[in-house]
Amino acid sequence: MSRTIVITGAASGIGKATAELCRAAGDTVIGVDLSGTDISADLSKPEGRAAMVAEVARMAPGGIDSLLAGAGISRPDAISVAVNYFGAVATLEGLRPLLARSASPRAVAICSTAAILQGNDAVVQACLAGDEAAALATCAAAPMSAYLDSKKALSLWLRAAAVKPEWAGAGISLNGIGPGVVLSPMTVPLLEDPAMVAAIQRSNP
16 A cells, blocks of 8 residues: 655655655655755754645645654764754654554654764753754864764654654654665765774774
C-alpha cells in the first residue's frame, strides 16, 4: 500500500537516496530542503520551520504515514545546532499531529556516531532545555564541536520523547539512526581535513 512520506534534507545525501528509494517503491514523497525539492524551507530559522509544517499540512491534509528528519549540516558554527537539533525537533513535533492520522505512523531522525565524542555539554543541556538562543550563543563561543553537540542532544531528546504519551502512547513509533560517515556532499570537505578524519576514526573504529 502506498504511503505518504515526508523527508527533510531530500535534495542530497541520505535524504535524496531515501526519497528515490521510496518513490521507486510507489510511495508519495514530500521532499523538504533549501531548494530543489517539493518544499523549500530554511530549517535553521523558526519561521522556516513553521512554514514547512504549514506547507506539509496543505499538501497532505489527510495526514502522513512516515517522516524522516534528515536535514543536517556539518559546520563548526552555531547553524549546525540550529538545523541539526532545533530544526529536527521542530520537524518531528510540528508534523506529529499529521502522523497521528495514520494507521501505522513512523518517524525517524538521523543522528550520528559523532554523538559519542566529547563535546560541549553546556550546548547539549541548552538544547534539551529548549533554549535555542542560549544554545546558539554557547556554541558560538566554542563552535568546533557544534556538529557532535547537536547530534548528541538530538539522540538524548529522542530517547526521552519516544516513550512519552504523545509518541509511543499515541502509537507513533519514533526512532533515531546513527549511520556513521556516508560519502555525500556534506562529508566530502570533512574527509579532506586530517583533524576531522581523526575524529571520524575515533567515533567509527
